[in-house]
Each structure stands twice: as structure tokens, then as C-alpha cells.
Amino acid sequence: MLLENAKPVIRLMSTNGNPAPYIAFQDVSKAFGDNRVLDHVSFDVLPGETVCILGRSGVGKSVALHHIMGFLKPDSGHVIVACEDITDYPEKELQRIRKKVTMVFQNGALFDSLTVGENVAFPLRERADLSEEQILQIVDGLLEMVAVKEMRDLLPSDLSTGMKRSVAIARSLAAQPECVLYDEPTTMVDPLMAQLLGDLIKRLKIQLHLTSVVVTHDMRLAKKLADRIVFLHEAKVLFFGPYSEMEKCDEPIVREFLQLDELKLGA
Numbered sequence: 187m188l189l190e191n192a193k194p195v196i197r198l199m200s201t202n203g204n205p206a207p208y209i210a211f212q213d214v215s216k217a218f219g220d221n222r223v224l225d226h227v228s229f230d231v232l233p234g235e236t237v238c239i240l241g242r243s244g245v246g247k248s249v250a251l252h253h254i255m256g257f258l259k260p261d262s263g264h265v266i267v268a269c270e271d272i273t274d275y276p277e278k279e280l281q282r283i284r285k286k287v288t289m290v291f292q293n294g295a296l297f298d299s300l301t302v303g304e305n306v307a308f309p310l311r312e313r314a315d316l317s318e319e320q321i322l323q324i325v326d327g328l329l330e331m332v333a334v335k336e337m338r339d340l341l342p343s344d345l346s347t348g349m350k351r352s353v354a355i356a357r358s359l360a361a362q363p364e365c366v367l368y369d370e371p372t373t374m375v376d377p378l379m380a381q382l383l384g385d386l387i388k389r390l391k392i393q394l395h396l397t398s399v400v401v402t403h404d405m406r407l408a409k410k411l412a413d414r415i416v417f418l419h420e421a422k423v424l425f426f427g428p429y430s431e432m433e434k435c436d437e438p439i440v441r442e443f444l445q446l447d448e449l450k451l452g453a
């Protein structure tokens with residue numbers, strides 16, 4: 187079963203004895219025409235770590251994730267993924283990396299004409315080394331893990347946004363990745379579902395030793411999940427470190443984010 191097969195990611199050591207980053211942005215810059223989105227951005231994600239990318243809408247959070255997937259290439263700088271420099275990788279090499287690193291898209295990106303179970307089975311069928319019985323067993327296990335097992339025979343259109351996201355998470359796990367990227371996992375769901383999705387992401391990290399990158403503007407989620415936070419503002423990294431240190435950060439926009447959250451919590 188998937189859970190039993192899950193192994194901790196081998197901690198490759200760098201020359202200074204610290205684990206080598208699983209993901210790193212090294213001085214990454216990216217512009218679309220005159221729109222400079224990332225300007226000398228650097229941060230890293232260690233194996234097994236969860237890093238949240240925070241910042242206002244339109245700041246470049248999704249663009250950062252698309253660089254990790256190799257959908258976009260930086261104008262300058264280097265992108266390290268799965269401990270490899272993917273910056274100049276051709277598509278074939280990127281496809282190999284995408285077997286290790288999967289992304290849960292904001293809209294879930296489920297196949298509308300396939301049932302929930304068939305959606306989750308999709309990456310398993312592509313592997314072509316599993317019997318139908320094994321596939322069904324793994325699908326049930328995954329759906330149970332994300333608490334939507336009873337939805338197996340429904341179509342995505344029958345599900346709420348939050349449930350669709352749970353199914354998308356199950357499908358991303360079917361490929362047995364080492365690392366999962368989540369784009370705004372709690373946006374447009376009710377507060378209870380947001381809490382459930384946050385708990386699920388945390389549980390998966392612990393049970394499956396997943397390295398995770400979570401893009402969000404939900405401070406409560408960041409506080410719950412993040413080992414470290416990258417705060418992007420006007421194309422730059424304003425802050426990179428643990429939540430406890432961010433609370434002491436005196437950058438006005440970071441303080442605004444922290445205070446807005448206090449208001450929400452108090453409401």
C-alpha cells in the first residue's frame with residue numbers, strides 16, 4: 187500500500203554538512219515584457235520541509251511555482267528542483283522531475299468526464315505496471331486518506347470546491363511524489379473546509395515525509411503549516427524565515443498581513 191511504501195527522502199548532504207536543498211531559487215529574475223515579476227529572488231526548501239510563499243495577489247506566487255514545475259524558465263538565476271539544477275533542462279528531463287514533484291492546481295484541474303475514482307486512478311493507469319485490483323485498492327486508500335471515499339463514483343461537478351481540492355490532492359499523491367506544490371489550497375472554500383484542507387496537508391507531510399511548497403495569502407494556514415515562510419512583495423523577497431521570526435519583522439506590508447489576520451481572528 188502507498189503508505190507502507192513511503193520512504194523518507196534521502197537527505198543528500200552538501201559540502202558543509204547541512205542537507206542540500208530539495209528546491210532552491212538562486213537569484214531568480216523573471217519579467218513578462220515590462221512587468222518585472224521576480225527580481226533576484228532567492229530561497230530554499232530543505233527535504234521534508236514545508237515552505238509557504240505569501241504575498242498579495244498578483245505578486246508572482248503562481249509564477250514561482252511554475253518555475254519549480256519547469257513550465258516557465260527564469261531570465262537569469264538558477265532553479266534547483268529535486269536537488270538538480272533544472273534551469274536549462276529540456277522537456278524530457280523536466281518530465282522526469284515532474285514524476286517526483288507534482289502540483290495541485292488552484293482549480294483542481296480534474297477531468298470533468300471522469301468519476302472521482304477514475305481521476306485518482308489516472309496517474310496509476312499511466313504507470314501500466316499495476317493490476318486493476320491493485321489500482322482500485324490504492325484509489326480507495328487515497329480517497330480514504332483525504333476523507334472523500336464515499337464520493338468515488340461521483341463526477342467532479344457533483345462536488346464542492348473544497349472536495350474537488352481534496353480529490354486533486356489524492357490524485358497528485360497517486361504518482362507517489364517526493365514533493366507536492368499547492369497553489370492557494372484554501373482559497374474560495376468555507377472556513378471549516380479551509381481548516382480541514384490545512385489539517386490534511388499537514389498530515390500528509392508527516393505521514394508521507396513530503397516536501398511541500400504552499401502558496402497562500404491565508405496567514406492562519408501559513409502559521410499551521412510553514413517551517414519557513416517566503417514573503418514576496420514588489421518582485422522581491424521581503425522576509426524569509428520561520429513564522430515566529432516573521433512576527434518580529436518590521437516591514438510595513440508584513441505587519442499589515444499579520445494585523446489583518448489578527449482582525450480576522452478577532453471577528
Ligand SMILES: Nc1ncnc2c1ncn2[C@@H]1O[C@H](COP(=O)(O)OP(=O)(O)O)[C@@H](O)[C@H]1O
Binds near residue numbers: 241244245246247250
Ligand atoms: N504566462 C504569463 N504571461 C504574462 N504575464 C504573466 C504570465 N503569468 C503571470 N503573469 C503576470 O505575472 C504577475 C504575477 O502573476 P501570478 O504569479 O499569477 O500572481 P499570484 O501571486 O497572484 O499568484 C501578474 O502580473 C501576471 O499578470
Ligand SMILES: [Mg+2]
Binds near residue numbers: 247248249369
Ligand atoms: Mg496565483
